[in-house]
Structures are given as C-alpha cells and as structure tokens.
Amino acid sequence: MTNGAEAMDTNFYEQVYEVARLVPKGRVTSYGSIAKALGVANSSRMVGHAMAYAGTASPKVPAHRIVNSSGLLTGRFHFSPPELMQELLEQEGVVVVNDKVKNFKKVFWDPLQEL
DNA sequence: AGCTTGACGAGCT
C-alpha cells in the first residue's frame, strides 16, 4: 500500500490540530502552550499559521478555543463572521469581554498538563 | 530566489 492518502503523517500542522481538538469544551488554550507541548515553544507563530489552515482541515478544529497568551481573541477576524469566535466560546460557557477571555486563568487548559 | 506579512511570546521602556 502505498498508503497514498496521507502525505502528511507527522506533519507539524497535524499535531497542532490534534492538540487543538483535545481542548475540552468550555476551556481555552494558548498558541505558545501548544507549540511548547509539541517541542517548538519558540515557534508559537507556526501554531497560529496552522490554525489558519484549520478551516481546511478535517475534521474541523475548534480554533475558537485557541487564544493568545493574554487570553485575547486575536484570530476572531479569521472566522466568518468574526464574531463567531466569541459566540462559540460563550456557548460553551466561556465568558468573553472586550474580545478577551474572562477568568482566562480558570478556563485555561494546558496541553502539557494532559500530556 | 528574495522581501513582506503574520491566529505569538517575552522583554523593555
């Protein structure tokens, strides 16, 4: 089998999606934490880029649960509509005020804690 | 092949 379907096994992006999908409902995590969990703490930006591709990935990735280290919804404009990100978070019980997660420390989910 | 931009993070002023 040439196994042709996936040309990307241990792709970095796949790993990001995997961790992102592990984020429990009502919780959020940061790009840097994911990057660090994957061993590329200094490449936090790559995580963000990967999330941008999340919309093209399958199954879909709960990118709305991913915020920056400040708990700010930096990528809300990548959703459609941009307000969707905050809506989804609030639907899951995450309070968002002024484009940032309320009680961020409480709803923060650390992948390293699970791994 | 090179320059610019960017879902970030940490440090400094």
Place this chain on the structure above:
DNA sequence: GAGCTCGCCAAGC
C-alpha cells in the same frame, strides 16, 4: 498598565 521591539519560521507575492 500600555505600547514598542526583537526573535522564530512558514507561506504569500
């Protein structure tokens, strides 16, 4: 506490 700079690395032009 807010704003600015530098570093990292990939993708777009």
